[in-house]
Amino acid sequence: MDRVFSGIQPTGEVHIGNYLGAIKHWVELIDQYDCIYCIVDYHAMTVPYEPGEMSRRILDAALVNIACGLDPERCTLFVQSHVPEHTELTWIFNCVTPIGDLERMTQFKEKAKQHRKHVNAGLLDYPVLQAADILLYKAHYVPVGVDQVQHVELTREIARRFNQRFAPIFPEPQVLHSPTPKILGLDGQSKMSKSLNNYIGMLEPPDVIWEKLRTAVTDVQRVRRSDPGEPTRCNIYTIHQAFSPSEVLKEIESGCRSAGLGCVDCKRLLFEHMMKELDPIRQRAESLRRDDGPVRRALIRGAERCREIAREVMKEVRSSAGLLPLDAIS
C-alpha cells in the first residue's frame, strides 16, 4: 500500500480551514493508503507560545482530529517530538539545502512579517523539518491545503539532492490536493488561520459560529440587498460548496445572481448544513474530553510504530551519508 503523510500544528483551535483543507480529506484517504498523521509540535515552537499550554494543545489537536473521523484503528496518529529521528534527519537535510531556497518560501516571508521580533532559525528551517517528517516515512503522497504546496515541492527537491549526493533512498512525494484547498477567513481576504483570529473553530458553540457567520464578509460588490451578487466572488459560497448538497448550491447560485436571496438568508442555509456536519464532531469531542483514554492510547501506539520505521530509515540514511556506526567500532 502506498503511504500518505501529513501533519497539523498544535498552535491553537482547529478551524474549518484546517478541516476542509486537510483533516476531512485525510479521513477520506485512510482506507486507500497507509496513512500516518502527525501533531507537529516542533513546528509549533517556531512562533511564540506559552510552554504551560503546549501539552494540552498537543492532546487537544489529537482529540479533535479523532473526533473529526481520523479513526486511530485505521491510521497512525502520533506526536512529532515522540520520534527524535525527525530532528536528526532535519540536520542531515540542512546540509543539502541551500539557504536561498528557504529564504524564498512564502510562508517564511509571511510569518517573519507577522512575528517581526521572533524571526528565529527554526522559522527559516520549518520546511526542512517538514521534509524530514515526510521522507522519514518514505511517504508517496502528502495531502495538504494550497498554502503548503510550496513546502512539498521543496521536499521533493531535498529528496533529489540527498539521493544524488548520497544514495537513492527517498521517493519524491506528491501533493494530494484537497477538494477545498483554500478557505479564506471571515474577512474574506486572508487565509483562514489560527493566528489571524479570522476563523470558525470546529468545536465552537453554535451561537458563536452563527454570530461569526452573520458578520462574515460576502461578495464585496453586492452593496445593497437588491444588488445581484456573484457566488464565485463570495467566501461564504466557497464554504457552502463544502457543506451543502448540490440542490442547495443551485438554489443559492440562482438566488444570489437574481438578488432573490439575501446574504443573511444564504448564511442561515450555510449554518444549517454546517451544523449537520459539525454537531456530531462536537459530540464525539465532548465524549473524548470526558474520557481521553482512547486519544492517549492512539498516540502511544502511533509513536511505537513510527519509532520503528524511523529507526530503520535512519540506519539507511546514516550509512548512505558515510557516518560511522557505533557497533562498527568494536
Ligand code: AQP
Ligand atoms: N485556510 C485554510 N484553507 C485550507 N487549508 C488550510 N490549512 C490551514 N489553513 C487552511 C491546512 O491545514 C493543514 C494543517 O495546517 P497547520 O495547522 O499545520 O498550519 P497552518 O497552515 O499554518 O494553519 P494555520 O491555521 O494558518 O495556523 P497558524 O495560524 O498557526 O499558522 C495544512 O495541510 C494546511 O494546508
